[in-house]
Amino acid sequence: GENVEQHPSTLSVQEGDSAVIKCTYSDSASNYFPWYKQELGKRPQLIIDIRSNVGEKKDQRIAVTLNKTAKHFSLHITETQPEDSAVYFCAASRDNFNKFYFGSGTKLNVKP
Amino acid sequence: DGGITQSPKYLFRKEGQNVTLSCEQNLNHDAMYWYRQDPGQGLRLIYYSQIVNDFQKGDIAEGYSVSREKKESFPLTVTSAQKNPTAFYLCASTPDAAVTDTQYFGPGTRLTVL
Numbered sequence: 148g149e150n151v152e153q154h155p156s157t158l159s160v161q162e163g164d165s166a167v168i169k170c171t172y173s174d175s176a177s178n179y180f181p182w183y184k185q186e187l188g189k190r191p192q193l194i195i196d197i198r199s200n201v202g203e204k205k206d207q208r209i210a211v212t213l214n215k216t217a218k219h220f221s222l223h224i225t226e227t228q229p230e231d232s233a234v235y236f237c238a239a240s241r242d243n244f245n246k247f248y249f250g251s252g253t254k255l256n257v258k259p
Numbered sequence: 260d261g262g263i264t265q266s267p268k269y270l271f272r273k274e275g276q277n278v279t280l281s282c283e284q285n286l287n288h289d290a291m292y293w294y295r296q297d298p299g300q301g302l303r304l305i306y307y308s309q310i311v312n313d314f315q316k317g318d319i320a321e322g323y324s325v326s327r328e329k330k331e332s333f334p335l336t337v338t339s340a341q342k343n344p345t346a347f348y349l350c351a352s353t354p355d356a357a358v359t360d361t362q363y364f365g366p367g368t369r370l371t372v373l
Binding site: 153178179188190191192193196236240241242246249250251252254 | 290292299300301302304307309317347349353356357358359360361362363364365366367369
């Protein structure tokens with residue numbers, strides 16, 4: 148089955164700096180890669196996703212890159228703000244299977 | 260994600276009791292899921308269902324049971340066979356069982372065993 152690994156487990160940055168979180172996956176058939184943000188005690192919320200037919204996607208300060216050959220994808224947050232502090236999860240899935248495999252999460256702390 | 264509701268928000272159980280967690284969605288989504296989240300950890304899949312009257316075990320199904328009698332409802336029962344049930348439980352749904360797409364999560368139920 149699919150195995151998703153996520154690094155680092157914790158990340159501390161200064162406000163205004165960039166943050167990068169990386170995930171690798173094992174199943175070359177995976178074709179959908181969402182990223183979720185979870186604040187303490189709350190539900191995970193989708194912040195950006197990418198499908199295997201594109202290599203990069205941006206939404207304001209957030210971007211995701213995908214390298215299908217190397218089977219890894221990354222979340223990039225620029226100009227970080229204190230409200231970006233949360234736990235971020237990556238995931239992988241594929242069509243006609245609809246089972247999601249989650250990374251172990253990255254706790255991001257943005258220091259004012 | 261406002262179309263998925265879970266109840267109760269907090270639940271306390273005595274050892275040896277079965278408890279049922281509710282999950283309802285009004286999004287007309289085909290697939291529904293139950294995850295367990297322990298402090299500082301990721302999401303582990305308990306059960307999932309792609310259509311009514313059908314469901315599959317996830318990675319940690321032991322001690323849990325589910326039903327999918329209606330498209331909008333996917334209740335999870337935590338049985339007394341689950342030895343360490345204290346956790347945060349999240350229900351989720353996706354629109355189409357065939358095409359992988361965004362998962363929408365409910366607000367969660369925090370279960371504590373007394």
